[in-house]
Amino acid sequence: MGRTGRILRRTFLIGTAAVAGGVAFGVWAVRRDPANPLLPGLPVGAAAITPFVRIDAAGVTLIAPRAEVGQGIAHAQAMMIAEELDIGLDQVAIDPGPPAPAYWNGRVAAEGLPFAAIDDGMMARGARAAGDAVSKLLGIQITGGSTSVPDMFDRLRAAGAVARETLKAAASRETGVPVAQLGTAGGAVILPDGRALPYTALAAAAAATPPAGPVPLRPPEAWRLIGRSIPRADIARKSLGTEIYGIDLRLPGMVFATARTNPRLGGPVNGMDAAAAEAMPGVLRVVPLPGGAAVIARDTWTAFRAAGAIAFDWGAAPFPATQAGLWRTIADSFTDERRDSRLRDDGDAAAAATAAAAGAVTAEYRAPYLAHAPLEPMNATALWRDGWLDIWTGTQIPRFVQSNVERVHGIPSERVRVHQMPSGGSFGRRLEDDYVQQAVAVARAMEGTPVKLTWTREEDFAHDFPRPAAIARGRGAVADGRVTALELAIAAPSVAESQIARLGLPAAGPDIAIVAGAWDQPYAIPHYRVTGHRAPAAVPVSSWRSVGASHNGFFHESFLDELIHAAGADPLAERIRLCSHAPSRRVLEAAGAMAGWAGPRPAPGVGRGVAFTLSFGVPVAEIVEVADTPGGLRLTGVWVAAEVGRVIDPAGAEAQATGGVLWGLGHAMHAEITYEGGAAEQTNFHAFGGLRLSEVPPVQVRLLETDALRGLGEPTVPPAAAALANAIFAATGQRIREMPLVRHVRFA
């Protein structure tokens, strides 16, 4: 099949939606920039130079529209603007701004394309540009897919540069000094005599000055901020307890609510008796919701208790009720009928494995459902008053929140104001807005009164949209100490099918997430095939940090490790030999050098595993060391090398890289969501463990920098599980093909 035949999944789908919606395609429409959302209602004396810089007499505000969920992207966006604006980060306020088409994500549509990240051919580039155009036309504002830095790097620097030159033009008009003789520094225009005119004093003049035309961007050697570790203002607030997350919002006259709906996801409520709840002191109202009810009370604890006192008669889930039944739907999907993609098919892997002299190596792997479980439970505050709806919440999809409100509640989206709040984690959870729509339902029942709706942790576990469970079947062959054939078939339910439908968009075509992190790996294995099979939709599933690569890194790199051991080769050396991509080879070599790699068994009872995954355009190699101790297996070292493109803030990048590895390790070791009776069995953190302090090994990270633009929130997650499983094999001879690993070994 030719490349053209398999272009465009989400892009095509979103394009279809655009045509259906009457959006005219054309160069003119794509080139025209969306309106500046800061201009309507801007007070006299204030200036909004581009959608990203707002200045008034009181201060300079930088608009950082990608949602801050802990990844430090508010800070990074501010750095990009401030770099060209010549202002210190301690001189600005950072604000997420309103939802607006001007904040479209030009990269996220390309994320689902069937082009390997390292493919820079004409077709791949053309498809990515088409994705940007469609996203711009529709104003798709999403935070996700590790896209924020690549999407925003040029746009935000350009906004800073335009603002700077506009301020200089305004200063020139005020002072009569030619622009060419003006400089900028420290948030001020500098006159030839050294006097400084603060930007704040120029706000009114700037508002009356036409924005500067395109301004050349500074070369990297002129940067003062980008590439340096600068303290994050939000970290200070978070350490003092003064950061106001969505859950902390307080408004005058606010009341407090919680929701309780059928834990059998998508199942109906056949009846309920709320009499006891309504009789409790402090309870204001019980409001029916789809699948259950919300309780409104004068405090959250009363709402929680009252919700627990409602007797519900809940119906069955619309999918197999048991974990065994769910596994069966996935295991039964390895059929031609359910084949979703075969984007990698080099040589003849099936024949090579069958014909292998030493016999084919075969194995089956499993990865469980996983919860996002950010530590801040889902919450949203809503106020319905005078035909306007105000929503305060942490969300990665603010414009979809607006359109979903219109779809679900019939309130025109232009009457919905979304106030973005800092989030206590997300990991993909806030790409869904179910909790927001519940808050809207409650607010509509309480016109004129702000209502904060907060979930219990139990509701949060019951109503996650988990990372899908997945099964992989591997077959391969080795000869003369080398891996010669690798065939991997992966079956999983489709995240895109489940999630895009909830965004109100149509979904069809192959789902790259089923095979991401497997089909697109830069190995020159002579016979190499990766096939995706789409399991029937069951539990509603969603994007979980690193999405499909989160399980495929485990599958691909564990099975490759099996083949390498079968060949009698060194796990690191054979990967380097097979690697067909220079940056990927560099990270493998770098990780080996950092760890002082001397084979998988450096000492008795000590095992080292290596794994490599290229995801989100970032090649990452990880080496994990475990020691087999009397108390169990103990992680004793982790070495990570990644080629990450531009590093915006080294301390922030290191935090993301380390956090991603530990996220991958902790879930691989301990975590799973299983379903019985149609509901998740894990109800709180006692049954869903991530990593604890006592288990955390020393982690060394080396970030190899280039002038490419990549995101770092996700790419270090996928190799972690396999590196650990491979280390356990090296230490103990036990090959674990199922997560969580704690089902088979004990950790100390």
Add this chain to the structure above:
Amino acid sequence: MAIVLSVNGADRAIEADAEMPLLWALRDILGLTGTKFGCGAGICGACTVHLDGRAARACQVPIGDLAGVAVTTIEGLGTAEAPHPVQRAWIEEQVAQCGYCQPGQIMAAAALLANNPAPSDDDIVAAMDGHICRCATYPRIRSAVRAAAAAMRGA
């Protein structure tokens, strides 16, 4: 009937059920939202406060049990102008990512160091292992506890 709590050095009268957990009295009634709700079951540590100087899970303590007990929250530990040495270390080490668990982590560390100025790694684990950080900032948490301990000993 009003219950009087001593919070951050001031007496506060609260009209609420004596069974209400301290967490919700702090957050919803007193507006002290620095103390976080994470699990409601004493598992995650996000709601850790000090009761007479000892770390405790505010979601597990009914306000009716707090007569004569001095409650300290993250807001009472230090301020932007005068941060507690543990808060200063947390900022200097740039520990927080999402930051939601950090008030609880900081309260646990502050209680540890108040009683043990030179904790071993095992002491740190014993005091902090019950605190969940979903972002896995644990390496910097460890560094910040050590840095705070050193700073407090030197002060």
